[in-house]
Amino acid sequence: AQSVTQPDIHITVSEGASLELRCNYSYGATPYLFWYVQSPGQGLQLLLKYFSGDTLVQGIKGFEAEFKRSQSSFNLRKPSVHWSDAAEYFCAVSGGRPNFGNEKLTFGTGTRLTIIP
């Protein structure tokens, strides 16, 4: 079964500083990888996704992530954070079609991001 590990429960960064959120996955084949963001009291919003091809993917709000198969990682980065980026970030993995039974999206436990002025 697939799994996702987000080793950092809480990260604090200064506004304008760079950010990297870590994500490690476990899946036997090529995974489908996602990053979602959840603001307080809101549902989740997709930031970016990786299915195949270029291992560096660009997302919304200036975020990017890099898929590294050798490290089973899919870390999220942003060169300069804004106060509005304060939220909880979730990495997720699925097996994709047609792997029935592995299709469901499995989420990590999340990383809470705090921005200080």
Place this chain on the structure above:
Amino acid sequence: KAGVTQTPRYLIKTRGQQVTLSCSPISGHRSVSWYQQTPGQGLQFLFEYFSETQRNKGNFPGRFSGRQFSNSRSEMNVSTLELGDSALYLCASSLEAGGTGELFFGEGSRLTVL
């Protein structure tokens, strides 16, 4: 277009009662997934429906059930509520079945069991 709508947004129940939560997906989306979110367990997959058929189910007891109607609207039901069922229940819709496409989440239904 309108996003995913979940009702009710907040509800309080007592142990032993049952609850039904509703989810209206984005127009045109035929896949609806349900997740339970708690501080201790994070986001746990409950089930996914596509074209009125349950495609996938998570590791939850039989007290948790769901269904999907012909208009893609979905409901989930929890019977014989326990204190541990207190959580935010999130519904998500997508165009495609399975975890291949973007999920669009509602704001959730927050259930408190007393």
